[in-house]
Amino acid sequence: MSAAISRTVHQSTLDDANWVRWSLITIALGFIILFLCVPLALVIIQAFAKGFDAYLSALSQPDMQAAMRLTLLTALITVPLNTVFGVAAAWAITRFEFRGKNLLITLIDLPFSVSPVISGLIFVLLFGTQGWMGEWFLEHDIKVIFAVPGIVLATLFITFPFVARQLIPLMQEMGSEEEEAALSLGSSGWRMFFLITLPNIKWALLYGVLLCNARAMGEFGAVSVVSGHIRSLTNTLPLHVEVSYNEYDSVSAFAGASILAGLAVVTLILKTFLEWKQKNERATASL
Amino acid sequence: MSIVLSNISKNFGDFSALHDIDLEIPEGELVALLGPSGCGKTTLLRIIAGLEQTDKGQILLNGEDKTQHHVSQRGIGFVFQHYALFRHMTVFDNVAFGMRVKDKKVRPSESEIAKKTHALLELVQLDWLHNRFPDQLSGGQRQRIALARALAVEPSVLLLDEPFGALDASVRKDLRQWLRNLHHELNVTSIFVTHDQEEAMEVASQVVVLNKGRIEQQGSPADIYDYPANAFVSKFIGQTNEFQLSHFSTDWFDKVGLSISKEVTKDSIAHVRPHDIEITKTTNDTPVTLKDWQHLGALIRIELTKNLPSGKSKAVFAEMPNEQFKRLQLSRGDKVDLKIRHAHWFH
Numbered sequence: 001m002s003a004a005i006s007r008t009v010h011q012s013t014l015d016d017a018n019w020v021r022w023s024l025i026t027i028a029l030g031f032i033i034l035f036l037c038v039p040l041a042l043v044i045i046q047a048f049a050k051g052f053d054a055y056l057s058a059l060s061q062p063d064m065q066a067a068m069r070l071t072l073l074t075a076l077i078t079v080p081l082n083t084v085f086g087v088a089a090a091w092a093i094t095r096f097e098f099r100g101k102n103l104l105i106t107l108i109d110l111p112f113s114v115s116p117v118i119s120g121l122i123f124v125l126l127f128g129t130q131g132w133m134g135e136w137f138l139e140h141d142i143k144v145i146f147a148v149p150g151i152v153l154a155t156l157f158i159t160f161p162f163v164a165r166q167l168i169p170l171m172q173e174m175g176s177e178e179e180e181a182a183l184s185l186g187s188s189g190w191r192m193f194f195l196i197t198l199p200n201i202k203w204a205l206l207y208g209v210l211l212c213n214a215r216a217m218g219e220f221g222a223v224s225v226v227s228g229h230i231r232s233l234t235n236t237l238p239l240h241v242e243v244s245y246n247e248y249d250s251v252s253a254f255a256g257a258s259i260l261a262g263l264a265v266v267t268l269i270l271k272t273f274l275e276w277k278q279k280n281e282r283a284t285a286s287l
Numbered sequence: 288m289s290i291v292l293s294n295i296s297k298n299f300g301d302f303s304a305l306h307d308i309d310l311e312i313p314e315g316e317l318v319a320l321l322g323p324s325g326c327g328k329t330t331l332l333r334i335i336a337g338l339e340q341t342d343k344g345q346i347l348l349n350g351e352d353k354t355q356h357h358v359s360q361r362g363i364g365f366v367f368q369h370y371a372l373f374r375h376m377t378v379f380d381n382v383a384f385g386m387r388v389k390d391k392k393v394r395p396s397e398s399e400i401a402k403k404t405h406a407l408l409e410l411v412q413l414d415w416l417h418n419r420f421p422d423q424l425s426g427g428q429r430q431r432i433a434l435a436r437a438l439a440v441e442p443s444v445l446l447l448d449e450p451f452g453a454l455d456a457s458v459r460k461d462l463r464q465w466l467r468n469l470h471h472e473l474n475v476t477s478i479f480v481t482h483d484q485e486e487a488m489e490v491a492s493q494v495v496v497l498n499k500g501r502i503e504q505q506g507s508p509a510d511i512y513d514y515p516a517n518a519f520v521s522k523f524i525g526q527t528n529e530f531q532l533s534h535f536s537t538d539w540f541d542k543v544g545l546s547i548s549k550e551v552t553k554d555s556i557a558h559v560r561p562h563d564i565e566i567t568k569t570t571n572d573t574p575v576t577l578k579d580w581q582h583l584g585a586l587i588r589i590e591l592t593k594n595l596p597s598g599k600s601k602a603v604f605a606e607m608p609n610e611q612f613k614r615l616q617l618s619r620g621d622k623v624d625l626k627i628r629h630a631h632w633f634h
């Protein structure tokens with residue numbers, strides 16, 4: 001965040017009058033403090049409102065623990081799957097010519113353009129007891145909606161653009177000459193991928209994985225629709241925060257929120273690091 | 288290894304990039320693939336290497352049909368136009384790559400690989416750079432590393448796509464000579480792409496002229512220069528002056544010594560190389576005027592204007608040795624007589 005601000009300052013010294021500069025900076029900073037820093041601080045204050053012990057005991061409640069476990073489980077399943085999917089999609093789009101390519105590119109972005117609630121509803125329509133495939137699942141005694149599989153599916157859907165979105169522009173820019181060179185030197189396709197492609201895309205890939213993970217752990221809307229809010233069973237951490245808050249258990253709610261906020265901060269730091277790494281790499285590549 | 292292409296065609300959508308290409312290249316030749324931009328040189332090279340699939344036709348290497356073989360199975364070294372060095376690997380690792388990815392059964396030991404890599408780097412005279420990364424090299428150095436990397440797998444055919452395309456003129460000259468010597472030493476059947484006719488003539492033992500996806504002519508540099516098969520080749524290889532019969536009077540053709548044979552029609556065009564035009568100073572009333580000249584090292588390039596019967600004028604270029612030009616003691620605006628020693632007629 002601070003990097004972005006200092007860059008603006010340098011650019012605007014070129015021509016803007018001083019007062020324009022300072023008022024813009026003040027507005028931007030004010031906004032950030034009011035809408036980002038204050039709420040974050042409030043979360044922490046509320047979480048510790050009844051002391052450190054209350055905070056710890058809120059975190060160690062079985063419901064809270066179950067919510068954290070479910071959130072981790074969801075991320076553990078969806079992030080690797082979407083990493084593989086993202087790489088495959090980016091590969092197909094940047095390395096092959098085929099009919100329907102533009103449609104695929106558009107479809108990859110679909111989860112970004114549809115409201116998460118709608119995404120959740122789609123899964124209810126598909127797999128719910130009244131849904132299209134509901135009967136089949138009912139007969140085979142498989143519960144998707146209001147159960148863990150539904151949560152995983154919804155998260156999978158919501159987070160699938162992240163990795164592909166990071167890789168497609170990079171792989172387009174890189175071109176396939178190095179890969180072709182590797183093949184012409186006798187390398188197999190797999191070796192080419194692990195020895196040539198992967199080292200070149202690793203930072204962008206990690207960046208995509210990071211964003212994918214942050215969203216997988218933080219997703220609320222779609223998961224809320226399919227979860228059914230069953231305590232200890234189908235509540236992810238964001239859902240547990242909401243449930244606790246609605247039940248006036250504010251320490252629990254804010255303790256959970258503080259974990260999510262901490263996750264966000266860690267993500268932000270890693271994200272900055274990865275951005276810096278990518279920029280460095282591109283700078284040397286373009287020499 | 289000999290290369291035989293028969294009936295190769297390639298379409299990109301509706302666009303026909305290559306059209307019925309037939310080509311035979313005997314073992315050990317150094318062939319230049321020459322043609323204007325977009326004529327299909329890179330496409331042809333990529334098809335031979337297996338980086339692109341041909342729509343029809345066959346590719347035989349040493350008599351063996353390799354049309355369906357994957358790139359990695361063709362044993363062809365490919366040097367890319369922009370080098371395509373592995374940017375995250377050192378020069379050493381780049382060159383060693385081809386040996387390291389071999390199957391376990393045939394892979395040399397790491398010490399053998401190191402020995403061979405250093406030998407190759409010495410061959411391209413860059414062993415001292417083995418620890419550098421590609422972005423720390425100059426263009427000419429990258430070029431040579433790309434070549435060393437391709438040679439590491441002992442390819443039976445070497446394909447080079449505009450090997451000197453991105454380099455400045457003096458580096459190009461050096462590398463041309465160097466490539467020819469290297470080819471002498473290794474004797475690998477090689478094809479290199481260029482759109483610089485001078486480069487093709489200087490380096491290659493055979494030249495293949497390509498235009499709009501078709502082969503116009505194949506032959507030794509001398510053949511192609513002295514006996515161009517058609518107007519395109521004549522114009523593309525070296526400079527020519529074009530004289531269309533209908534634009535001049537037949538008298539004038541007689542006067543400058545151009546004989547008009549039976550096949551010549553109104554639309555026939557005589558192609559005359561600048562060095563096949565001789566000029567002499569005259570006081571007669573001739574329609575040719577000396578306009579200007581430029582020094583091209585040992586030669587002088589002379590710009591003349593010829594008034595046409597139609598009232599327009601045409602620029603004519605002649606070339607002659609410096610000394611000879613000095614002896615003529617010409618100045619701008621002088622009237623001159625032309626003698627044309629040799630012309631190619633295209634109908």
Ligand SMILES: Nc1ncnc2c1ncn2[C@@H]1O[C@H](COP(=O)(O)OP(=O)(O)OP(=O)(O)O)[C@@H](O)[C@H]1O
Nearest residue numbers: 299302304322323324325326327328329330331482
């Ligand atoms: N992948 C592709 N899709 C569509 N058209 C292509 C493709 N590759 C090449 N072409 C077309 O085929 C023609 C031949 O291209 P090619 O790259 O072989 O030309 P070239 O002779 O190597 O030209 P240059 O000297 O500019 O490199 C060009 O008109 C090009 O636009």
Ligand SMILES: [Mg+2]
Nearest residue numbers: 328329330448
């Ligand atoms: Mg090309």
